[in-house]
Amino acid sequence: MPSEGFTTADVPDQSGKCFIVTGANTGIGFEVASALAARRARVLLACRDEAKARAGMDKIRRKTPGADLAFLPLDLADLASVRRAAELAAKEPRVDVLINNAGVQGPTLKHTAQGFEQTFGVNHLGCFAVTALLLPKLMEMPGSRVVVTSSGQHRGAKIEWEDLNAQKNYKWLPRYGASKLANLLFVFELDRRLRAAGAPVTAVACHPGLVGTNLARGSWWGNIAMSLIGLLFAKPAMGAWGALHAATGRIKPGGYYGPTGFSGLRGPSGEGVPSEEARSPQVAKRLWDVSVKMTGIDPGLPLWNPVVERNGAGKVPPTPPPS
Template sequence: MAPWTAADIPDQTGRTAVITGANTGLGYETARALAAKGARVVLAVRNLDKGKAAADLIGRRYPGTDVAVQELDLTSLDSIRAAADQLRAGHDRIDLLINNAGVMMTPKQTTRDGFELQFGTNHLGHFALTGLLLDRLLATPASRVVTVSSNGHRFGGIRFDDLQSERSYSRTGAYGQAKLANLLFTYELQRRLAGSTTIAAAAHPGSSATELGRNLPKIVELGFGLTVQDAEMGALPQLRAATDPTVSGGQYYGPGGFLQMRGYPKVVSSNAKSHDLATQKRLWAVSEALTGVVFPLA
């Protein structure tokens, strides 16, 4: 069977895609590929100047495309609520929400709301945004929520007794917890979407050359350097999860090559922790309590 590439993305004319962190790296490549196929693309970004520059670059490469920029700071619940209000006001339908933005192995920091930065940005920020936009997704036939996880989910666990790493902090452990949370969220969301035409899927890029790796420890950076692929290839798993007509809710896409580090996208497996139902439900309840966002689902 031939590998799945961006050429396999179906026509996206008439569809609206909101992509977080879309001014650079995987998010930019995802936005560019969807715009090239006719989608109306919203770059949801923290830095408006960088977002406008990315939108302009896509527009010059593909004249006539519809690319907009939305300010969004995933480290602030106030910003997330404001962005969601603006997106809901401007769009009656959202076909794709791609939760792509993230931070990786940062020094210990907190978000504006006091959450550990990696857990707060990668998981809680996207949890809140998804919940606040879900009515638009549910109103759109065959819509999708795609959340970007990582091979790093295998290095973490959900430390319910110290979610914000207040007692102890490990850059790798906190990243692993956040990326595991992305998968737990996806699987629980898919279960709660039963009976609707909206589905939730997840993806990971393997080892990709993006700005996300700027905080990597040198030993990890050297290891990744042996398998690294460019951002255009790294974006293929989330593009497939977002557009391939054969995708089923709850599937996880990643590179099909060595250790899921590089290669063309296919359905891949996640670890046993990510499939623990009790942990999925508990994390959901905790996330609603921390963010104050309750999903409009039965």
């Protein structure tokens, strides 16, 4: 990896490998899928809307003729859909990397099919569920990875433990920040438990910086803000560098990767520093237990033991690009 950081140009050849990218029909997810396809990977575009996914696939193929792409129906707001998607993905000959990219936010309180507040339900619980259900498939392939996309908005965020479904109050941006904190708590806990189990899967986090996307499509002023952000900070292609780094570069298990320029808002990807709250094993265990209870899905991984790790077990060197 060049000293100045990781960009799309640093993604190595991915021939023979299979990636699942959630929310891949637009924005950062589309750019991630496009870059991987250009490096000869098989890419499953895991999306809610088949027409939009196929339109995205057509666009990728215009740039990369012969790209190996497939549509994987996935609605993270419905755990039944998550289960079906995992069952379909399990039929693939191999799955090397799951990139949890999809996310939502919006000014109006909405709920998932199971009645969870939508931002937490999609951004965290959906991510937790699809990862847990795909772990058996990922474990078939040594060197496989789980990538979870967070955001700088995790800093200062607070999870409303007594009001997870927003029955008492709902504020748009705090709920989004809390879901991004949950993403980091989850991936770091997943990393600890995978190492405790001696599993051949690496968990790693990323963030895109400040990127102009259609994430705020539910708000007219949000759309204007995103357009300005795209002009002043970064467009989705740059925002994809952190995820591509986490998925294909030399990384540390349980690491956090994203832009290194302009206070972490844009630029080539490098190692970032998450908040102290995001690194708390106690808070992460609480979230893990709550997530198992809410989704009814248990990844079946052993609890991390810090005493064992201090004695040398579970420590692993940086992970090279998947071979």
